[in-house]
Amino acid sequence: MSKFNISPFVKWAGGKRQLLEEINKRMPKNYNRYFEPFVGGGAVLFDLQPEDAIINDINKALINAYRQIKQSPIELIKAIDELDCNIPDDGKTYYYDIREKYNDKLMQEDFDVELAAMFIFINKHCFNGLYRVNGKGLFNVPYNNSRQASYNIENIMNTSKYLKTITILDGDFEYACKGAKEGDYVFLDSPYAPLNDTTFESYTKEGFNKDSHIRLSQLFKDLTVNGCRCMLTNHNTEFINE
Ligand SMILES: C[S@@+](CC[C@H](N)C(=O)[O-])C[C@H]1O[C@@H](n2cnc3c(N)ncnc32)[C@H](O)[C@@H]1O
Incomplete structure (x- = not known):
């Protein structure tokens, strides 16, 4: 293949x-x-x-992103687009609001498309693309001041196609x-x-x-x-x- x-x-x-x-x-x-x-x-x-x-x-948030890409790539892309399109010129407050919302959902173990979209968004917009959590498991990396797109559509669609036959555990x-x-x-x-x-x-x-x-x-x-x-x-x- x-x-x-x-x-x-x-x-x-x-x-x-x-x-x-x-x-x-x-x-x-x-x-x-x-x-x-x-x-x-x-x-x-x-x-x-x-x-x-x-x-x-x-890392259950990471694996949720793999699963959402596999099962619901279109819904995921729409949810990331919404986050990307609404970044204001000074994205700092916006980033910290999303980070807080992400942490709330993470604490509730609410693993869905929205969480996966926020996970991918904060990975692209956090300092150094570093995934780091504190002792309570809350994501705490600061903003990297960028307004770049969080994903590449062809990459997400190809990843989704590839993952179709793959078993994903967490x-x-x-x-x-x-x-x-x-x-x-x-x-x-x-x-x-x-x-x-x-x-x-x-x-x-x-x-x-x-x-x-x-x-x-x-x-x-x-x-x-x-x-x-x-x-x-x-x-x-x-x-x-x-
Ligand atoms: C060095 S990274 C893997 C990097 C990966 N090869 C890549 O190219 O991105 C190690 C991974 O192990 C995961 N991990 C830590 N403890 C684990 C455990 N007990 N069981 C399974 N995964 C674990 C972490 O969440 C992290 O994603």
């Missing part, structure tokens, strides 16, 4: 666009299903575009890999361990801490024993090598 022309629809911390060449060199040539339990912005997924794939991320990485079998390929791009922090505090709200890395290394071993092909990225630290 020929590939769609797709770029990640959000900028994402730890995105792997710059490393695609290195990742592609090292990945297996043949495999059955593709598993990506830490999909983030999907740089690797959208580059490979495997037909039979299971993707996952613990849980923990271990759960997302439950169905992986012999011959499947699992690409594991977790949050990285800090380079020089011996105390090893967790650094995401969900807490990807030392125990999570140990759990991940056990999963890697189990999947490999079961005949899956696995690739894992991380910092080159003593703890990770161990």
